Amino acid sequence: MGKTLFDKIWDSHVITDLGNGFVLLHIDRLLLHDMSGGKSLKEAIEKGYPPSQPRLIYGTPDHTMSTKPGRTEHTHPPGLPLIKSMRETTSAYGIKLFDLGQDGQGIVHVMGPEQGLTLPGTTLVCGDSHTSTHGGLGALAFGIGSSELVHVIATQTMVQRKPKRMRASFEGKLLPGVTAKDMILHLIGELGTAAGTGFSVEYAGSAVRALPAEARLTLCNLTIEMGARTGMVAPDDTTYEYLNGRDYAPKGAMWDRAVAHWRTLPSDPDAEFDREHTIDMKNVAPQITWGTSPEHVIAVDRAIPDPGTGPEEKRGAWEAALKYQGLEPGKPIEGTKVDWVFIGSCTNSRLSDLRAAAEIVKGRHKAEHVTAWVVPGSVRIKSEAEAEGLDRVFTEAGFEWREPGCSMCLASNGERVPPGQRSVSTSNRNFVGRQGPGARTHLASPAMAAAAAIKGAIADVRKI
Numbered sequence: 001m002g003k004t005l006f007d008k009i010w011d012s013h014v015i016t017d018l019g020n021g022f023v024l025l026h027i028d029r030l031l032l033h034d035m036s037g038g039k040s041l042k043e044a045i046e047k048g049y050p051p052s053q054p055r056l057i058y059g060t061p062d063h064t065m066s067t068k069p070g071r072t073e074h075t076h077p078p079g080l081p082l083i084k085s086m087r088e089t090t091s092a093y094g095i096k097l098f099d100l101g102q103d104g105q106g107i108v109h110v111m112g113p114e115q116g117l118t119l120p121g122t123t124l125v126c127g128d129s130h131t132s133t134h135g136g137l138g139a140l141a142f143g144i145g146s147s148e149l150v151h152v153i154a155t156q157t158m159v160q161r162k163p164k165r166m167r168a169s170f171e172g173k174l175l176p177g178v179t180a181k182d183m184i185l186h187l188i189g190e191l192g193t194a195a196g197t198g199f200s201v202e203y204a205g206s207a208v209r210a211l212p213a214e215a216r217l218t219l220c221n222l223t224i225e226m227g228a229r230t231g232m233v234a235p236d237d238t239t240y241e242y243l244n245g246r247d248y249a250p251k252g253a254m255w256d257r258a259v260a261h262w263r264t265l266p267s268d269p270d271a272e273f274d275r276e277h278t279i280d281m282k283n284v285a286p287q288i289t290w291g292t293s294p295e296h297v298i299a300v301d302r303a304i305p306d307p308g309t310g311p312e313e314k315r316g317a318w319e320a321a322l323k324y325q326g327l328e329p330g331k332p333i334e335g336t337k338v339d340w341v342f343i344g345s346c347t348n349s350r351l352s353d354l355r356a357a358a359e360i361v362k363g364r365h366k367a368e369h370v371t372a373w374v375v376p377g378s379v380r381i382k383s384e385a386e387a388e389g390l391d392r393v394f395t396e397a398g399f400e401w402r403e404p405g406c407s408m409c410l411a412s413n414g415e416r417v418p419p420g421q422r423s424v425s426t427s428n429r430n431f432v433g434r435q436g437p438g439a440r441t442h443l444a445s446p447a448m449a450a451a452a453a454i455k456g457a458i459a460d461v462r463k464i
């Protein structure tokens with residue numbers, strides 16, 4: 001029987017079979033961020049287990065750093081001990097830190113692919129649930145907890161149980177206004193947030209093959225919102241073009257050898273999956289979430305759902321979500337007044353995302369009552385965007401152009417949507433209080449978020 005992409009990477013990283021379904025896996029890359037990086041390194045060192053492979057570990061501060069223009073490490077004081085601890089522990093072992101203000105600093109899931117640290121066929125972990133993002137380049141990547149983090153630091157290995165395999169195939173062409181963000185939100189809407197529990201997901205089909213590399217990262221980013229820890233897209237020429245020449249990607253003869261190996265990775269035609277799901281792209285329209293879970297999602301031209309007509313077991317959750325969000329069932333979601341717009345996060349802060357938003361914004365102005373932020377995913381993206389004048393497109397339209405970091409995705413750097421206010425956000429979670437206590441979040445693509453800022457309300461990007 002043929003092997004899946006997942007099986008091939010998994011099998012080539014098994015060091016030993018531990019029995020009862022568990023194996024010891026080699027980990028090719030460990031990425032660290034400020035919320036847990038310094039703390040875990042310190043813990044490992046204090047326990048007498050210093051990093052065994054410091055050259056396979058890379059870090060950057062993102063979660064607790066202010067993104068205020070001109071920020072320093074002092075702008076948000078609670079982040080200061082975290083960045084200091086990261087610096088002390090990484091420098092003691094020669095671990096590469098992309099520090100604040102340096103080229104390479106950014107959201108950890110933006111930095112890895114951008115630097116060419118994320119490579120097809122490799123295993124990559126990070127103490128962060130959105131590590132699935134890196135699967136967009138054909139890496140087997142997943143988020144880990146704090147005790148696992150210490151284990152990887154100490155041994156560069158992990159004990160893991162093999163998940164089941166799911167394939168989600170998106171077939172056909174993307175309709176106007178539809179992006180990778182809409183594809184994954186639509187899928188989560190169809191399957192629910194628990195569908196992926198215990199599975200690794202491969203995204204396939206003609207629509208996925210046609211996606212640029214950055215869009216594939218967006219697609220894989222929300223895998224955890226479907227309950228699966230890892231999601232991936234088979235590497236192909238699009239992947240190689242994206243990676244070729246990046247700082248940490250192989251060079252010269254090594255590059256050729258690597259590509260020859262990577263070409264063997266896609267799932268074999270006779271590979272079997274435990275679950276298959278096919279999505280016809282004709283049914284995928286621009287999406288917007290209405291509730292407090294990523295599965296609470298509808299096409300933007302639909303009405304806010306009525307809990308009375310929903311599945312029995314979800315009725316209570318729907319009612320609570322509508323109450324929190326201050327929405328009335330049966331009314332069109334389009335036209336719902338918006339106070340904040342956040343364009344950023346590891347989901348949608350790459351250059352292509354900023355370009356897509358700028359295309360909508362160009363020559364227009366945000367609605368007066370809206371506060372709109374653009375937070376590039378990394379220092380490099382910020383300077384590339386500035387080189388093509390995107391910052392001016394945004395600032396002339398009344399948007400704020402900020403420094404790289406997680407910012408208002410999680411609000412762990414103090415940047416929050418005020419209580420009761422409504423935000424359209426390009427991030428990946430719309431949980432209660434996610435963007436600040438009492439904040440109401442609607443997830444959407446960068447173009448949809450830009451359209452909301454211009455209209456001052458939830459808007460259909462196709463009508464702008």
Ligand SMILES: CC(C)[C@H](C(=O)O)[C@@H](O)C(=O)O
Nearest residue numbers: 035063127128129130143410
């Ligand atoms: C802080 C971190 C552990 C967390 C995660 O695991 O995803 C954060 O990045 C998030 O998006 O909620």
Ligand code: SF4
Nearest residue numbers: 130345346406409410
């Ligand atoms: S941008 Fe948001 S989702 Fe991504 S790592 Fe940061 S806090 Fe988590």
